[in-house]
Amino acid sequence: MSSTTPPFPDRIELSGEGLVLRDWTESDLAAMPDLFDHPxxxxxxxxxxxxxxEAARARLDRARRLRAEGTAIVLAITVDGGAPLGEAMLRRAPEGTELGYAVGPAHRGQALAARAVRVMAAHAFGELGVDQVILELEAENAPSVAVAVASGFHLLDVPLIEGEDKGRPYVLQTWGLTRPS
Structure with missing residues (x-):
């Protein structure tokens, strides 16, 4: 984080679109494997x-570390501030303010990801003053492409991002959403 980038607050709770995005807590650790241990x-x-x-503990610790560093906020997606249904992320990166999400398999089909992305984008525009947020997605990931479209993003004319994760090569497209005028 540069000295001109404001830190993230110690606690964040965002609401909108029928959701409450809140900090992950120790009490969420038991629920995290059901959300994230899926093919x-x-x-x-x-x-x-x-x-x-063990992965749940590492994820919670990482979310707290990234927040403290001013790099990212990672929030639990809930409908009422209670049980987590997935997570939404906002990351400050050289390529832009990136959003990300994951929704537990049992909670899909409710537009949770699209709604959470819109809430995070509104926060980025309103509170952080960014002009654009991005999503980096694989073209073959049809559900994520659908989230991008449903959230108002458009495919940007920028180079593809190639890499490898867990021994699998990937190619990411960058989708953008510009601050409403």
């Missing part, structure tokens, strides 16, 4: 796999 999440995301109690 889809293992394949499409950098989230640890298998995802067990």
């Amino acid at each position: 889809d999440i293992a394949y499409w995301t950098p989230i640890a796999s298998p995802f067990d109690a």
